[in-house]
């Protein structure tokens with residue numbers, strides 16, 4: 291009788307572990323899936339200053355903060371919610387647009 295009870299308890303614990311395990315979430319990625327996906331309308335080609343892209347991903351802030359290009363220029367192709375701020379929220383950077391007067 292006791293064995294049956296223990297067996298039941300083990301099964302219950304295992305199913306709780308599987309059932310309550312935090313669901314997997316994707317990082318911000320171009321054309322990824324889920325709320326973090328970065329989407330840019332396909333009709334826009336990437337401007338020359340995005341190249342190489344991995345450099346741009348880590349240096350766009352320097353270029354924008356230096357004033358070489360303004361955020362307004364970026365938003366010609368990028369919708370802030372789907373291609374700036376989902377990544378900015380993920381990394382904890384101030385969001386683009388909205389209340390900020392640029």
Ligand code: HEC
Pocket residue numbers: 319320328330334335336337340343346347350351353354359360361363364365366367368
């Ligand atoms: C002419 C349209 C256009 C403009 C203007 C533009 N972008 Fe982009 N951007 C793109 C495209 C297209 C891609 C995707 C490139 C790729 O995946 O090969 C991209 C990619 C990016 C990425 C990388 C996203 C990723 O996949 O991780 C960042 C960051 C970015 N842009 C920031 C900016 C910033 C900041 C500005 C303004 C200074 C800007 N962009 C201006 C079209 C534009």
Ligand code: HEC
Pocket residue numbers: 318328347350351352354355361364365368370373374375377378381383384386
């Ligand atoms: C793939 C991720 C990603 C995307 C997409 C992205 N950024 Fe960023 N951005 C970052 C990171 C990471 C930082 C902060 C880096 C640091 O603090 O060293 C940053 C910082 C910035 C900063 C400087 C903020 C500050 O407080 O100094 C500006 C301005 C900026 N991004 C503009 C944009 C714009 C405009 C877009 C959309 C066109 C965009 N970013 C899209 C990752 C991203």
